[in-house]
Amino acid sequence: MLPLDNYIPYLLNRAGARIAQSFSDEMRALGTTLQAWRVLAALRDRDGPRVSELSDRTSIEISTLSRVLDGMETQGLIARRRAADDGRVVTLHVAPAGRRLTDRIVPIAERYERVAVTGLSSSETETLKQLLRRVYANMDGLGAP
Template identity: 25%
Template sequence: MKEKTIDYVLRATWMAVSKMYNEEAGKAGSTMATGFALLSIDPEKGTPSTSLGPKMGMEATSLSRILKSMEEKGLIVRRKNPKDGRSVLLYLTPFGQEMREYSKGVVLRFDEVVKSSVPEKDLKTFIKVAKTITDLIVEKKIYDPSLK
């Protein structure tokens, strides 16, 4: 392809970011998905397991595997929700909180380096374009049959 499509640029960029995060997480015996889950769990109040999937943009099956692994590694514990006995809240263990801080540091370092390397105006444009793409997808304005 002589000219790269928007899709190609997004995919290639995300693949590079994902690989970088997995390499950093691997140094701590973890994965990017685990780090993302740790960052998505409220460290004080816990988080309902049912709200974690949508928050992370993951399917229940994939999330179940990650949560099981996190529980086995001692990163999280599951407790019944005292306000609704039918649901479960996820809480970070002390080790989970430590790993959450590690993950947070990795993300903040990425942000810091990008922000120091890309002019603020360009970053604002990038964020605006990414939001527009997301909105087009969410509002089904790309493949909506009624628009053809």
């Protein structure tokens, strides 16, 4: 029988849950959420995606993401716009208040990454990132439940 503390899905979840809980506490103190941060970070990397693209990028289900986006729009953090080439398509954009909040959060996010990889060389850190991306992509092999 596989010991729990040697089971990769458990180890990934355990590390992620610990980071997410602490990070969520810090986001709450800033008046935002971990999910809103994911949205802002994704839009910082690439402004103007559709909701479905943003859902894939942030790993937030569309129904949940829609509620998050509603709240962020009310707070003035993001804006929804109709695509110029297709008026039926809505794209998402960071508003000035969202940029200011993102600028406040980035140093916190960088600190979390630094702490998480303490004791790893830069080469090991890059390898870890590559392996985690591969593990994520490998899960496509399971197909839909």
